Amino acid sequence: MSTFLSKAPGNNQLPVLYTPHTPGQALLSAPPDLADDLSRSLRDVGGVLLRGFAVPSVEDFRAFAAGFGHPLLSYEFASTPRSAVQSGVYTSTEYPAHQHIPLHNEQAYTREWPMKIWFHCVTASPVGGETPIADSRAVYRDMPAAIRERFAAGLIYERNYGEFDVPWQKVFNTDDRTEVEAFCQRARIQCEWKPDGDLRTRQRCQGVAAHPWTHDMVWFNQAHLFHVSNLQSEVRESLEEVLGVENMPRNVYFADGQAIPDAMFDEVRAVLDAQTVMFPWQSGDVMMLDNMLVAHARTPFQGPRKVVVAMAESHSNFADF
Numbered sequence: 001m002s003t004f005l006s007k008a009p010g011n012n013q014l015p016v017l018y019t020p021h022t023p024g025q026a027l028l029s030a031p032p033d034l035a036d037d038l039s040r041s042l043r044d045v046g047g048v049l050l051r052g053f054a055v056p057s058v059e060d061f062r063a064f065a066a067g068f069g070h071p072l073l074s075y076e077f078a079s080t081p082r083s084a085v086q087s088g089v090y091t092s093t094e095y096p097a098h099q100h101i102p103l104h105n106e107q108a109y110t111r112e113w114p115m116k117i118w119f120h121c122v123t124a125s126p127v128g129g130e131t132p133i134a135d136s137r138a139v140y141r142d143m144p145a146a147i148r149e150r151f152a153a154g155l156i157y158e159r160n161y162g163e164f165d166v167p168w169q170k171v172f173n174t175d176d177r178t179e180v181e182a183f184c185q186r187a188r189i190q191c192e193w194k195p196d197g198d199l200r201t202r203q204r205c206q207g208v209a210a211h212p213w214t215h216d217m218v219w220f221n222q223a224h225l226f227h228v229s230n231l232q233s234e235v236r237e238s239l240e241e242v243l244g245v246e247n248m249p250r251n252v253y254f255a256d257g258q259a260i261p262d263a264m265f266d267e268v269r270a271v272l273d274a275q276t277v278m279f280p281w282q283s284g285d286v287m288m289l290d291n292m293l294v295a296h297a298r299t300p301f302q303g304p305r306k307v308v309v310a311m312a313e314s315h316s317n318f319a320d321f
Contacts (some may be wrong), residue, residue: 001027002017004017004051004076004279005277005278005289006108006130006279006280007132007227007276007277007278008276008277008278009138009275009276009277010012010279011171012044012112012135013278014045014046014047014133014135014277014294015047015048015049015133015287015289016041016044016045016047016049017040017048017049017051017281018034018037018048018049018050018051019050019051019052020052020053021052023052024052024053024054024055025053025070025089025164026052026053026055026056027050027053027054027055027060027064027286028060028061028063030053030063030101030225033194034179035067035068036144038288039068039176042116042288042290042293043102043213043214043287043290045289046076046136046137046289046290046293047133047290047293047294048211048263048287048288049279049285049286049287050144050285050286050287051282051284051285052284052290053258053284053286054179054284055120055284055286057091058085058086058120058122058308061077061084061118061120061286061308061310062087062088062089062310063114064089064118065089065288065310066088066203066310066312067314068312069117069279069311070116070260070312071088071312072087072088072089072310072311072312073088073114073311073312073313073314074088074173075311076088076172076173076183077110077171077183077187078166078170078171078187082191085308088310088311089308089309089310090174090309090310090314091306091307091308092119092298092307092309093298095298097114097145097189097300097301097302098300099131099300100297100298100300101297102224102225102230102269102272102297102307103132103133103134103272103276103295103296103299104225104296104297105136105218105220105222105292105294105296106291106296106311107160107291108201108206108220108221108222109157109205109221109225109226110203110205111187111188111203111205111206111316111317111318112187112294112313112315112316112317112318113290113291113312113315113316114291114311114312114313114314114315115212115290115291115312115313115314115315116174116288116289116290116291116311116312117194117288117291117296117308117309117311117315118286118287118288118289118290118310118311119131119285119286119287119289119296119308119309119310120285120286120287120308120309120310121281121283121284121285121286121287121306121307122205122283122306122307123283123304123309124280124281124282124283124303124305125281125301125302125303125304125305126188126303126304127192127300127301127302127303128301129281129299129300129301129305129307130278130279130280130281130295130298130299131281131287131296131297131298131307132278132297132298132299133244133275133277133278133287133289133294133295133296133297134216134272134275134276134277134294134295134297135275135277135294136219136220136292136294136295137216137217137218138267138275139215139219139272139295140208140218140219140270141220141276142271142274143219143267143271144267144271144274146195146265148192148208148219148268150218150254150264151205151207151208151209151223152207152208153255153256154204154206154207154254154255154321155204155205155206155207155221155223155252155253155254155255156202156203156204156252156253156254156255156257157201157202157203157205157250157251157252158201158202158248158250158253159198159200159201159202159226159249159250160194160199160200160214160243160247160250160253161198161199161200161201161249162196162198162249162251164239164243164250165250168180168198168199169194169287170282173198177193177267180199181190181239182203182253186320188204188318189201189202189203189237190202190203190204190310201209201243204321205221205254206220206221206320207220207221208221209317211290211292211293212249212292212315214293216293218292218293219295220292222251222252222258223265223268224253224265224268224269226250226251226270227260227262227265227310228240228245228248228251228320229249229250229262229265230265231269261289261296264277272295276289276297278299279320281307289319291311292315
């Protein structure tokens with residue numbers, strides 16, 4: 001295990017570490033061939049960590065991320081709360097500090113997602129607050145065959161927006177129902193306005209996927225986050241009693257509409273845990289991931305912490321099914 005890692009499975013290569021030739025070298029003044037090296041490592045391993053470079057501002061981070069040839073993306077069809085910091089740069093998920101955010105590939109609950117994602121640690125938390133990562137190819141390989149095959153047929157994500165989850169106005173960045181309907185039609189999302197004015201959506205998505213360039217199979221979904229088993233048992237019981245199973249804020253089903261057993265997600269989470277790679281952030285760090293090859297998470301933390309995110313290079317599978 002590399003000395004800067006605090007947790008990693010055997011034979012792990014994540015993340016590839018890059019440091020400056022001279023201490024404190026500005027990231028934006030790094031040698032021109034650095035971008036080629038990073039792209040190569042991203043293709044081969046899936047993730048890189050740039051440590052020891054000077055990143056004086058969020059604008060410098062934005063310029064670095066934007067320098068890979070693709071416009072930075074806005075955060076659409078959100079599943080978690082974030083705030084824009086600058087054009088194309090957002091806060092990391094704004095969940096309370098005591099909560100753990102499980103491993104996931106960004107927007108894998110949709111059929112359109114960013115291929116590249118960057119994280120910049122502006123302020124490292126004194127306790128916790130890591131951004132664990134995992135090799136999605138290894139997760140796919142280690143997943144029990146029966147689960148892998150069941151997920152290969154696809155998944156149906158269901159969301160009920162309202163007071164118990166992110167409101168639809170914030171998810172779709174509009175108060176206009178016709179704009180929501182147009183977005184859903186383009187994104188192959190079924191939408192339904194309920195009598196109380198809230199919204200329900202359903203979307204069939206991939207459970208596994210082939211990377212478009214490496215052609216490797218990857219575990220690529222957020223089923224374990226959307227499934228009701230991700231809720232604390234007392235919260236789940238309370239919501240099911242108040243709302244009914246069909247109105248839970250979010251849930252996920254097999255492609256044929258059948259419920260996914262809780263026990264299956266125990267196995268999924270065990271594989272994800274076994275493949276987790278973790279290291280403590282240092283202020284100034286920049287991590288760049290291929291979003292299909294590498295999943296990311298967040299550990300609970302104490303004290304101040306600021307990590308910002310940028311995404312680029314949209315990819316979709318609308319033509320596949």
